[in-house]
Amino acid sequence: MTATIQSAVLQGVIGQAVAVEVHASKGLPTFTIVGLPDASCREARDRVRAAVQSSKFDWPDGRVTVNLAPGGVRKEGAGLDLAIAVAVLVAKGVLSKEQTGEFAFVAELGLDGTLRRVPGTLSLVEAVEASRVVVAEDAYAEARLGDDREVLCATNLRELVRCLRGEAPFDLAPPSPPAAKAEVTEDLQDVRGQPLGRRALEIAASGGHHLLMVGPPGAGKTMLARRLPGLLPQLDNEAARVVTRIYSAGDFGVPTSSLITRPPFRAPHHSTTMVALVGGGSRALRPGEISAAHGGVLFLDELGEFAPVVLDALRQPLEEGVIRVSRAVGAVTFPAEFVLVGSMNPCPCGNAGGPGQCRCTDAARMRYARRLSGPLLDRFDMRLFVRRPSADELFRGEPGEQSAAVRDRVLAARERAYRRGVRYNSMLPSATLEREAPLAPEAARMAERAVASGQLSARGLQRVRCVGLTICDLDGREPPLQGADLALALQLRNNPVSLDHSFAGSHVA
Amino acid sequence: MWPDEGPAGGPPGAGETATAEPGTLGDEVYLAALASLAGMGPARLERLLGRWQPAEAWNVLNSGALTEVRAVARVSEQLCQRWIGDARRADPAEVRRRHDHAGVTVARRGAAGYPARLAGDPEPPAVLFSQGTPELLEHPTVSIVGTRRCTRYGADVAFDLARAAAAHGVAVISGLAIGIDAAAHAGALAADGVPPVGVVGSGLDRIYPRDNAVLWQMVAQRGLLLTEAPLGAAPERWRFPARNRVMAALSDVCVVVESHTDGGALGTATEAAQRGRTVAAVPGPIRSPASAGTNRLIAEGGGVLCDVEDLLVLLDISRTTLAPRDAAGAAGGEAPITDAVAVGILEAFDWMPATLEMLASRTGVGLGELAWHLENLSASGLLARRGLWYERRAEAPVAGGRSG
Numbered sequence: 001m002t003a004t005i006q007s008a009v010l011q012g013v014i015g016q017a018v019a020v021e022v023h024a025s026k027g028l029p030t031f032t033i034v035g036l037p038d039a040s041c042r043e044a045r046d047r048v049r050a051a052v053q054s055s056k057f058d059w060p061d062g063r064v065t066v067n068l069a070p071g072g073v074r075k076e077g078a079g080l081d082l083a084i085a086v087a088v089l090v091a092k093g094v095l096s097k098e099q100t101g102e103f104a105f106v107a108e109l110g111l112d113g114t115l116r117r118v119p120g121t122l123s124l125v126e127a128v129e130a131s132r133v134v135v136a137e138d139a140y141a142e143a144r145l146g147d148d149r150e151v152l153c154a155t156n157l158r159e160l161v162r163c164l165r166g167e168a169p170f171d172l173a174p175p176s177p178p179a180a181k182a183e184v185t186e187d188l189q190d191v192r193g194q195p196l197g198r199r200a201l202e203i204a205a206s207g208g209h210h211l212l213m214v215g216p217p218g219a220g221k222t223m224l225a226r227r228l229p230g231l232l233p234q235l236d237n238e239a240a241r242v243v244t245r246i247y248s249a250g251d252f253g254v255p256t257s258s259l260i261t262r263p264p265f266r267a268p269h270h271s272t273t274m275v276a277l278v279g280g281g282s283r284a285l286r287p288g289e290i291s292a293a294h295g296g297v298l299f300l301d302e303l304g305e306f307a308p309v310v311l312d313a314l315r316q317p318l319e320e321g322v323i324r325v326s327r328a329v330g331a332v333t334f335p336a337e338f339v340l341v342g343s344m345n346p347c348p349c350g351n352a353g354g355p356g357q358c359r360c361t362d363a364a365r366m367r368y369a370r371r372l373s374g375p376l377l378d379r380f381d382m383r384l385f386v387r388r389p390s391a392d393e394l395f396r397g398e399p400g401e402q403s404a405a406v407r408d409r410v411l412a413a414r415e416r417a418y419r420r421g422v423r424y425n426s427m428l429p430s431a432t433l434e435r436e437a438p439l440a441p442e443a444a445r446m447a448e449r450a451v452a453s454g455q456l457s458a459r460g461l462q463r464v465r466c467v468g469l470t471i472c473d474l475d476g477r478e479p480p481l482q483g484a485d486l487a488l489a490l491q492l493r494n495n496p497v498s499l500d501h502s503f504a505g506s507h508v509a
Numbered sequence: 510m511w512p513d514e515g516p517a518g519g520p521p522g523a524g525e526t527a528t529a530e531p532g533t534l535g536d537e538v539y540l541a542a543l544a545s546l547a548g549m550g551p552a553r554l555e556r557l558l559g560r561w562q563p564a565e566a567w568n569v570l571n572s573g574a575l576t577e578v579r580a581v582a583r584v585s586e587q588l589c590q591r592w593i594g595d596a597r598r599a600d601p602a603e604v605r606r607r608h609d610h611a612g613v614t615v616a617r618r619g620a621a622g623y624p625a626r627l628a629g630d631p632e633p634p635a636v637l638f639s640q641g642t643p644e645l646l647e648h649p650t651v652s653i654v655g656t657r658r659c660t661r662y663g664a665d666v667a668f669d670l671a672r673a674a675a676a677h678g679v680a681v682i683s684g685l686a687i688g689i690d691a692a693a694h695a696g697a698l699a700a701d702g703v704p705p706v707g708v709v710g711s712g713l714d715r716i717y718p719r720d721n722a723v724l725w726q727m728v729a730q731r732g733l734l735l736t737e738a739p740l741g742a743a744p745e746r747w748r749f750p751a752r753n754r755v756m757a758a759l760s761d762v763c764v765v766v767e768s769h770t771d772g773g774a775l776g777t778a779t780e781a782a783q784r785g786r787t788v789a790a791v792p793g794p795i796r797s798p799a800s801a802g803t804n805r806l807i808a809e810g811g812g813v814l815c816d817v818e819d820l821l822v823l824l825d826i827s828r829t830t831l832a833p834r835d836a837a838g839a840a841g842g843e844a845p846i847t848d849a850v851a852v853g854i855l856e857a858f859d860w861m862p863a864t865l866e867m868l869a870s871r872t873g874v875g876l877g878e879l880a881w882h883l884e885n886l887s888a889s890g891l892l893a894r895r896g897l898w899y900e901r902r903a904e905a906p907v908a909g910g911r912s913g
Binding site: 193194195196199362385387446449471475482483484485487488490491495 | 657687864865866869870875876877878880881883884885888896897
């Protein structure tokens with residue numbers, strides 16, 4: 001007796017349809033699973049048998065062989081449990097092929113037959129080759145976020161069989177999961193002072209320019225960074241779907257009743273390993289933090305404390321917007337398009353910035369600054385020095401503009417970028433900058449001066465131009481870029497990372 | 510190169526090694542060889558020379574008289590053994606050839622090439638290595654010293670003071686460190702006057718700090734480089750206080766431009782005061798840590814030095830006519846600015862360093878426009894940028910002072 005049941009497995013963050021075939025025949029009682037299952041998938045044998053038996057169904061007497069097709073795809077995870085159990089029940093004759101024909105099943109089984117949610121439910125439901133999908137009750141809300149497939153749920157195997165046989169109706173309104181906590185987004189109006197910092201955040205949000213913040217401890221770097229997601233416009237439907245899939249597959253926080261529409265904010269600790277940051281893993285290839293930040297902000301606090309190899313692994317995704325992870329078990333591509341915000345102290349003692357305040361030696365300061373490789377540093381279009389606000393600014397400063405007001409400007413600026421054919425300005429290829437960001441005569445003179453004096457490389461000039469274009473967009477002006485646009489962009493790019501106090505070289509050499 | 514060269518010493522050439530016998534090499538060579546030994550500071554060298562002539566001392570070391578050398582030099586047995594081993598391996602003729610090759614003059618105390626200013630000093634170096642023009646020390650001298658972690662204010666003052674002093678025929682002495690020292694050397698080189706004197710702590714082939722390589726070479730070519738350290742000597746920590754005493758002894762007046770309370774420049778000032786030289790300091794803002802040491806020096810009785818006039822009075826030089834380019838430079842700073850916003854920005858500085866954000870809140874000018882004006886004012890030399898900070902410059906920079 002054979003049976004075929006539809007299900008799916010995860011490949012990175014994308015689902016792959018899998019047909020579960022079961023063959024029950026006479027012979028010594030055995031239960032084998034073939035078709036490239038990994039360890040967690042092979043353990044389904046014990047779970048499925050226990051679940052079937054504790055649900056008061058008979059286990060087939062002879063040989064039971066499970067094949068997972070297509071055979072060339074490695075299957076990992078417990079999401080095939082329910083499909084295997086149902087296929088066994090069909091092979092045993094408990095259920096008929098007609099009763100299960102249009103269904104697919106995506107759930108893990110407990111030993112007592114309970115259905116459980118599996119990571120990546122959203123992607124799996126979207127991938128199955130069937131019109132109706134059964135998932136665990138706690139995955140119901142998430143599964144319904146997918147396309148227009150009919151989603152059904154059950155609490156345990158016994159109940160599911162009764163529903164499939166038509167002896168009971170599917171419960172179509174399972175208790176909805178507790179509503180997501182009211183979103184507490186931090187507002188920009190809480191920031192006192194820091195005019196340049198606010199401006200830099202606005203530019204980063206509009207143009208997708210990466211931002212490096214340097215400043216002493218307690219100056220407000222983290223506070224500023226946390227307010228960046230609030231300035232980003234809501235994700236559009238397509239982006240929201242991608243982000244939700246990533247969150248579901250990576251178990252970064254299960255989506256509840258709706259797609260994730262707020263741009264994410266991820267702030268991994270500096271002890272994070274390379275795999276946790278960019279994705280991978282020895283068995284299952286999971287998305288990393290940079291994919292979790294897709295469409296939003298990746299904030300790396302204390303950038304200098306991250307292992308250099310971890311930081312350098314960011315270079316390719318920063319350039320391409322995706323990360324390709326290749327391992328022995330296969331290769332997957334994760335989306336990874338984010339605004340990178342880094343923060344670090346200016347020197348080991350943290351006090352550099354005011355003339356003569358730092359007690360570090362020049363050598364120590366240089367060593368500290370060297371932890372950031374040149375190529376990575378080059379990716380930051382803006383470098384911001386965040387000073388500690390004075391008591392006056394803290395207690396008597398005017399509350400700043402609200403995030404909502406800034407967000408409107410950001411949205412308008414992004415529309416201008418959209419008309420140029422990109423989502424935001426930092427994606428403009430440098431070849432098109434000549435056309436899209438022409439310079440007014442006085443701005444051209446300033447650019448020439450900056451290049452001639454060695455302040456700026458040719459590539460640096462392109463980036464400055466790109467940031468200048470975003471500033472121009474935010475002001476609601478059409479290019480050409482005015483001197484003020486370029487001057488501010490130059491100011492933001494040329495801020496030093498290491499504040500060296502050596503004087504030699506400015507007069508001679 | 511070798512002032513006491515006897516008739517036996519021919520020009521440096523291929524046959525020299527063969528002809529070089531112990532008696533014909535001259536004391537300078539043995540002094541250089543002795544000074545090249547590991548851990549041989551001025552005091553130890555002095556003790557050895559108190560007992561033996563240089564060539565004698567070298568022979569004693571070569572003969573391996575461990576206890577005798579130890580007793581005289583007061584060093585550990587280990588070090589003494591190392592000296593003996595090194596001395597046996599070293600060839601004085603080779604030492605001589607190295608110095609010849611590098612163009613380094615070796616002057617022994619009391620010999621002709623030795624600076625007269627050091628002759629009467631309580632702790633005169635036994636031997637001095639130099640490159641450049643020794644006659645520079647016949648001018649009135651001022652040592653302009655200060656912290657490596659200087660502010661733009663200090664660097665500007667040092668630069669302008671050194672330039673004006675050099676233009677008035679004063680030889681500027683400094684230590685070729687980064688910060689104030691470098692600014693002083695650069696200022697003196699920028700003037701159409703007396704080139705500067707650099708007193709360094711390492712061997713003349715060991716440029717330190719590397720950042721000042723260009724400045725170092727310019728001083729060696731146009732001015733004078735002096736050191737107590739033989740060729741190859743690393744810039745070890747203990748060499749710098751010793752270097753400071755040489756600087757103090759060479760100068761008529763010692764000016765500290767900026768110093769933290771624990772700065773090495775204050776050591777130079779102390780050495781100078783002990784030698785009866787005039788010590789003066791440039792006052793600075795009371796809140797600037799880089800001026801804390803100099804302000805205290807003034808409080809403790811050091812002279813106040815605000816411009817080159819003060820220096821000329823201390824040196825007892827009557828003010829001659831200013832060099833014309835100097836006058837032009839001063840006028841350049843007063844060039845009228847027509848833009849009202851730019852004037853407002855300059856006034857908002859109040860002659861203290863300020864950042865873009867500080868200026869934005871003082872003037873109310875938008876960030877973009879402000880950045881634009883700062884950029885232009887810097888380009889025209891009215892402002893100087895140092896990291897995040899902008900400062901007003903006293904004068905427009907002199908074109909000759911910048912070489913790249």
